[in-house]
Ligand SMILES: Nc1ncnc2c1ncn2[C@@H]1O[C@H](COP(=O)(O)OP(=O)(O)OP(=O)(O)O)[C@@H](O)[C@H]1O
C-alpha cells in the first residue's frame with residue numbers, strides 16, 4: 619500500500635515547518651514534556667471531551683501522532699469568519715468546556731512546559747496558548763483546541779486572560795488591522811460572558827492579562843535567544859515594540875477594562 623502523503627500544516631510559530639498532516643493524522647515533534655500533554659489528552663478522551671485531538675502514539679520518525687481535527691484554524695491572514703463576535707463567543711464556550719473536562723485531571727505526576735506564575739498557578743489546567751491558529755472551527759464555530767504544548771496547571775481565569783489578549787484583542791488599536799479594531803472592550807465582555815466567568819475571575823482578570831502578556835513575551839524571547847527558529851524569526855525589534863505598546867495600552871486602559879467586565 620502506498621504511504622499517505624505528508625502535507626505541511628502552516629499557521630504555527632513554535633514548530634513552523636515541522637507539523638504535517640498524514641491522512642487523518644497530524645505528526646508533530648515530540649517534546650520533553652509530551653508525556654504530560656499526552657496524559658492530559660488521554661484524560662480528555664476518557665471523559666468524552668470532543669474538543670481536542672486524540673493521541674494515537676509515536677511514529678517511526680519519533681514524532682507524536684495525533685488525530686487530525688477536520689475544520690479550519692484561524693491562520694494568518696485571518697478570514698472574516700474567524701473574527702466575528704459569534705466566533706469569539708464560541709471560543710469562550712469551548713474554553714469553558716475544556717476547563718470543566720480537565721478539572722478532574724491530576725497533573726502532579728508530570729513535568730509541564732512552563733510554570734504559570736502565582737497567584738494563577740493552580741485550580742485547574744490551562745491550555746496556555748489559545749491563539750487564533752490553535753482553535754479549529756467548523757461553520758464559524760470553534761469546535762476544538764489544538765497544540766497543547768504549553769498546557770500546564772493553571773487557573774481558569776489565566777486562560778481566559780490569554781484568550782482575551784489574543785482574541786479581543788487587548789492591544790493598541792494601531793496594532794489591530796482588521797474588523798476588531800476599536801472593539802476590544804466590547805469583545806472582552808462577549809468573551810467573559812460566553813465563558814461564564816464568575817465575579818472572582820472578573821476581579822482578577824486584568825492582573826491575569828498583564829501577567830499573561832509578560833509570561834508569553836518571556837517564553838518567546840527566551841526561545842528566540844535559544845535559537846528556536848519560529849521564535850527567532852518572530853521576535854524582531856518591531857515585535858518587541860508592538861508588545862511594549864500592548865503593555866502600555868493595557869495599563870492606560872485599566873479602568874476601561876475593569877468597567878467592561880461588569
Ligand atoms: N490535530 C490537528 N487537527 C487539525 N489541524 C491541525 C492539528 N494540529 C495542527 N493543525 C494545523 O496545523 C497548524 C500548525 O500546528 P500547530 O499549532 O501544532 O503548530 P505550532 O508551530 O506548534 O504552533 P504554535 O506556534 O501555536 O505553537 C495549526 O494552526 C492548524 O492549522
Ligand SMILES: [Mg+2]
Nearest residue numbers: 630751752765
Ligand atoms: Mg499552534
